[in-house]
Amino acid sequence: MERSWEALSKSLWIYHWNSGSCNGCDGEWLSSFGPRYDLERLGVRCVESPRQADLLxxxxxxxxxxxxxxxxxxxMMAEPRLVMAFGVCAVSGGIFRDSPVGCGPLDAILPVDVYVLGCPPRPEALVEGLTRVVLEVERRCALSERRRSL
Structure with a gap:
């Protein structure tokens, strides 16, 4: 069963995938849910299964x-699937880009909707990236609305 763009709730549910980072990005990601930034008050929620997630x-x-x-x-994620590359390693492959086991940037593997740069990115950059995700959802929702009216 596929969800339409309208089915995305106001809150954004995120599934975090650590693909072997140095944990710098993960520390900043987790600090975004601490008392200073408190992303949960904005409706952002970490989920434990990709089947529940709106954003990878x-x-x-x-x-x-x-x-x-x-x-x-x-x-496994339901439509609409959104992907965020968080940090230089996910965005460009980082220092492992030309490694024999490295696969380069994430967008060579999955369609990436939002890139958040930094090594590691600050929580403010994450908030900005999540804002871009919401704007992208609204843009796609408006496009599907226009297509339906034609």
């Missing part, structure tokens, strides 16, 4: 042994 947040450089598992995880 990937940290770290993806290696070749994880590609199939990452694609299957992405396929």
């Amino acid at each position: 947040l990937v940290t770290g450089a993806v290696c070749s042994c994880q590609v199939d598992l990452l694609r299957r995880t992405y396929a």
Whole structure:
């Protein structure tokens, strides 16, 4: 069963995928849910299953042994599927880009909707990235609305 863009609730549910990062991005990701930024008050929620998630947040450089598992995880998500590359390693492959086991940037594996740069990105960058995700959802919702009216 596929969800339409209108079915995305006001709150954003995120599944975090650590693909072997140095944990710098993960520390900033977790601090975003602390008392200073408190993303949960904005409706953002971490979920434990990709089947519940609206957004797949990937940290770290993806290696070749994880590609199939990452694609299957992405396929488990209900429509609309959104992907965020969080940190330099996910965005560009980082220092492992030309490694024999590195797969380069995340967008070579999955369609990425939002890129959040930094090593590690600050929580403010995450908030900005989540804002871009919501704007992308609204844009796609408006497009599907226009197509239906034609």
